[in-house]
Amino acid sequence: MRDDVERIISQAENEISAAASLAGLDEVRVRYLGKKGRITVALRSLGSSPPEERPALGKMLNEARESVETMLSRRRDEVAALERAKALDEERVDVTLPGNRPPVGARHPMRIVYQELEEIFGRMGFEVADGPDVELDYYNFEALNVPKNHPSRDIQDTFYISDDVVLRTHTTCVDVRVMKGRKPPVRAVIPGKVYRSDASDPSHLPVFHQLDGFAVDEGTTFGDLKGTLARFAREFFGPDTKVRFRPSYFPFTEPSAEMDVSCVICRGKGCRVCKNTGWLEILGSGLFHPKVLEGVGYDPEKVSGLAFGMGTDRIAMLKYGIDDIRLLAENDMRFNRQFVHI
Ligand SMILES: [Zn+2]
Numbered sequence: 001m002r003d004d005v006e007r008i009i010s011q012a013e014n015e016i017s018a019a020a021s022l023a024g025l026d027e028v029r030v031r032y033l034g035k036k037g038r039i040t041v042a043l044r045s046l047g048s049s050p051p052e053e054r055p056a057l058g059k060m061l062n063e064a065r066e067s068v069e070t071m072l073s074r075r076r077d078e079v080a081a082l083e084r085a086k087a088l089d090e091e092r093v094d095v096t097l098p099g100n101r102p103p104v105g106a107r108h109p110m111r112i113v114y115q116e117l118e119e120i121f122g123r124m125g126f127e128v129a130d131g132p133d134v135e136l137d138y139y140n141f142e143a144l145n146v147p148k149n150h151p152s153r154d155i156q157d158t159f160y161i162s163d164d165v166v167l168r169t170h171t172t173c174v175d176v177r178v179m180k181g182r183k184p185p186v187r188a189v190i191p192g193k194v195y196r197s198d199a200s201d202p203s204h205l206p207v208f209h210q211l212d213g214f215a216v217d218e219g220t221t222f223g224d225l226k227g228t229l230a231r232f233a234r235e236f237f238g239p240d241t242k243v244r245f246r247p248s249y250f251p252f253t254e255p256s257a258e259m260d261v262s263c264v265i266c267r268g269k270g271c272r273v274c275k276n277t278g279w280l281e282i283l284g285s286g287l288f289h290p291k292v293l294e295g296v297g298y299d300p301e302k303v304s305g306l307a308f309g310m311g312t313d314r315i316a317m318l319k320y321g322i323d324d325i326r327l328l329a330e331n332d333m334r335f336n337r338q339f340v341h342i
Contacts, residue, residue: 005060008038012068016075022083025076032068039065106337110209110328113316114191117211120235121189124228126213129188131174133195137164139173144252145291152251157196159206167195171212172252172309178214179296184303185217191312202324209312216288216298216305222255225285225306233261233282237319242268244279253286253307264318273318280318283310 012032019025032039043061046054107115118128131139146153159167174190190212198204215224226245233241242262250256261282263274270276285308290300298305313325320339322328327335 002057002060005042005057005064008032008042009064009067013071016068016071019075020079020082022076022079025072025079029072033065033072039068103333106333106340108328108331108336109316109320109322109339110312112339113312113319114209114211116236117232117312117315118189118191120232121213124187124231126187126189126215129174129178129190130192131168131171131177131190133168133193134161135166135168135173137166139176140166140168140170143176143292143295144172145289145295146251150251157198159195159197168192169196170194170309171210172307175212175214175307176292176296179216179293179298179305184298184305185215187213187215189213200326202326203314205313205325205329207329208325210309211312212307212309214288214305214307216293216303218303220287220304220306222287222306225257225287225308228306229259229283229285229308233259236315237261237264240267245285248284248286250284250286252289252292254289256284256286259283259285259308265321282315283308285309 012028015028015031016025019028029037031037034040039061043058043065046058046061049057122128140158141147141150141153158169161167171190171192171194174192175188178188178190179186190210192210193207194210195207198206200206215228226243230243233243240262241264244260245257246260248256248258259282260279262268263271263278263280265271265273266278268278270278274280285306288300288305288307293300293303293305313328316322316328317325
């Protein structure tokens, strides 16, 4: 029996040192110390050995159990350290591998146009102002001399949130907001989205873009308006661009005029884009109606103001030869990337 116990210990020792994983070590533990393990079974069968040998045998077996437990515990530490080292080795990050480059976007053509417009008008002393897209009826219409029953207020075109709240139909409402908080002289341009209940087609979208601008000071004249807009046209479309003004009507300006530029495609000779007229309609403009100035607390006897507004989708389309406004809204990177180098 003593020899048997020594053999069990030596076999356990071999198996323990041969085990290379925590799972393998656990199998060894079960084989010797589990419910049906060799040492457990030997201890249980002590009763069948001669009574005088039992104490010594029992002591031996208990010592064997302790010895196997100690060996298991030591080996467990070694194997755990090996497994950790192996895992660290396998998971090591190779910092010399090329990284994952995130896809690089491109500035949207509308953003490029806005930036250029802001720079051109910025050089003429206009600051950039901003206002809410969801606007009070008051700022969108009434403060611009368009009372509730005014014929120019076509209810079909306006998205109403409630009786008094609309999605702004132009950025001109921000003119009023800026003027209300300031004393003349004040000059600002307002880039932004506007909303009208139009169906989408190659030249219409229910959401499109405008840039409005205005300047109020003592002695501002129609000559200042023409000079400002002619300079914008030459800087934006090219130094040989011609401009012409045609009388028009807007409720918030008097007098009012539309400005055309010589066709940027055919340079005035006549083509499909300008419908063979040689001219392109670019923007509406005028001098603020006295009622608008009064409404923001200015004295129309003392100050006057020029104002203009343009559809910047159309400006971008003309500048870059884009023939469908919907391309500007689709955000297709293949389209947007074409303007990266402009
Ligand atoms: Zn043309």
